[in-house]
Amino acid sequence: MKKLACEIRGLEKAFGPNKVLRKIDLDLFPGEVTVLMGANGAGKSTLVKILCGVHQSDGGSINLFGKLFRPKKPVDAFNEGVVTVHQSINDAVVPDLDVASNLMLDRLTDKKAGFFVSEKNLRIESEKIAEIMGLSFDSKKPVSELGVADRQLIAIARAMSRNPKVLILDEPTSSLSAKEADRLFKLLDRLRSTNVAILYISHRMSDIRQIADKIICMRDGSISGTFDQKPLDYEGAVTAMIGHKMTEVNFKVSEKGKEILKLSGLKLDSDSADINLNIYQNEVVAITGLLGSGKTQLASILFGVKKQFSGSIFLNGNKYSPSNPMEAINLGVHMSPKDRSSNAVIKDFDIEKNLTVPFLNNYSWVSLLKFNALKNVAKDTINDLGIVCQSENDEIETLSGGNQQKVVVGRWLLRPCNLLVLDEPFQGVDIKARRDIGNYIRETSINRATIVFVAELDEALEIADRVLVMNEKKLVGEHMNKNVDINQILVEIAGQSTLSELSR
């Protein structure tokens, strides 16, 4: 029987009325990589933040090698041997300092360290760490000259210099290429052999296949599945993570109109496969896939935020290649981006101003705003979408997440368009708001084409006439939303079809 490194029992956490963690039980063993999977908002990051001392739990216990562990601040967690490497690498390294100083940063902040820095000792110590970790860098090179992967490895090496018992990696490969990720995995193999317990958070199936000893899935604040029997059941893990409780929806499928959008031989990156796709008037198409499968990249290309690597796009039969969102909007392509607080919500504005910001042209006379027209259109949208508020002049930040989302989706429906693109329109919204938004999108879907990018399968099935599956930046499946074979979709999402080529 292996000795437990970390034992979590009945862990609970709520933010206000929101229960984020509901009695989580989790075991981490030394020398084992436990992968934690979960969609956005499943509670993964809250769990990590409790483990590394940023948040405190409301209930339950954590035991570290049999000792109660209750960090009040990040330093407590470090000192107890729980070290976290966060997702944004640049928070973990100081770009202007050289490799040696970066590796030794923690030694420098140590209160017991002397006042003067001994350049020589610093190098000797840092080279020791680098050697143990199998890194070969010029220790005098500034980190700013290194690539993302090298920075990631340095951040991990730095974490290892604290001799952690538990190492938490939060989506370490999210900005790495496949080749760079391989280097990371080699390092992880080395760490595994030194008996560190590793909690690895990721969505990338290709990572998970290579590294996981055990998979834990989270959904809505609970553990929805534990998989530790070899060979690991990857499909089952994806099912547990995404869930597929069919929700009763009845909508009438509209008659398909003319072709609006055509993607022809579109490549997102140099090494990704061609995407060919036709989208028609009146239909709502959902494109689903895990985080990092290329959904947001495709949405950004359609809206002129990014450029495709190669291939072409046609809108109403004409070549379409917008160089910025302004051009896209003028050609009748609207997009509601994901991550509303950074990409969509204008914090200083009230509901009315947030709603009308893209189309002020329509509500002004020689640049002078028509305040009555603005007020009326805001009131109409509030009614149509059921935005819960006192008036159209409520500050946007006083609204709940669902109502904020209604505002930022609603702004794109003020004017008819050829193509409406919605990237994660149900992110961080409650079930009621999700229904309201979904219904409104379907009600207004006549005379335009609609593409909805969602990671959650049941959201796709709730809104779409046609469901497409994306995996590793290519389209791997297409299903009409009628008696769909959910298991088949789940296999496609997990990318089982590519398993053979990966294990080659």
Place this chain on the structure above:
Amino acid sequence: MTSEFGLREFSIKYGFLVLLAGLVLFFSIFASGFAGARSAVFIFQSVAITGILALGVTCTLVVDGFDLSIGSVATSSLMMSAYMLVILEQSAFVAIIACLLMGAFVGLINGLLIVKMKVPDLLATLGMMFLLIGLQRVPTEGRSIATGMRLPSGEVADGVFPASFLWIGRHRFDVFLEKLIPVPVIIFLVVALIIWIFLELTRHGRLMYAIGSNERAASLAGTNVNYYKILAYVISGITASIGGLLLSARLGRGDIASGNNLLLDSVAAALIGFAVLGAAKPNALGTAIGALFVGVLLHGLTMMNAPYYTQDFVKGGVLVIALVFTFALTSRSRKGGH
């Protein structure tokens, strides 16, 4: 609970105006000669030029930028107008147009540095400030420009400040009283009105506020972020050159040393403006009132025989209090609102 909340709301919204009214009342009672039309006009006149500059810097603050070059644009405009009139012997009209174009051009360069070259706003405009301070001294080899001055070549300059040019700095309109309201005050009020209309009533102003609050969201809503950012610096450059022209017309000479305090005074006015009506953001009305507030305070204190060297101390005090009003009170109420 509600009464406490109501009091805080009230003090955020009207606190600064109440303070202003209180000051006026205080000085009216205790400083003889403070209350009266001529005294009021004097206050307006004393803040007209800094007020105009402050309105320009407000536009850059709206797009979450900052323009440190306004003071030096104003003095460049002062020197340039004097040079055009006295040495190049141009007409008042040509001199004015040239100065306005210079201001717009400097603003354009500032904007391009910030938007295209990705230089941080403070650094870009700081560099521009230095550049202009140096540049404006080159043509006259560091000397001030006055009618009849001797040129480096030994000749005497024949040009003069024409009456039509001096008019914009010195003429006073008869309103109720003879020769009451000077032209610069009218221009200040007109610029304030134009900037207010632009920021509050047009879609351009609305989009500039959107950029200042969340640039990425504004861009994803189809706003031409770069265009509006550059526009803000162009407006700031033009208003600064207007300020310089008025100073030149008032002084009637190209005084190399004048306008030293313009930058700090106008930035202070714009920042004090955050506190007016609880806006907690840059706004034209607040800036104008912020400038007046400083004017009232300095004029009143001067009439009560406060020495001139305490002026900067007083301005600094007002600024700090206004910033506390803005940031401490409003942020607390926003958190409390949830």
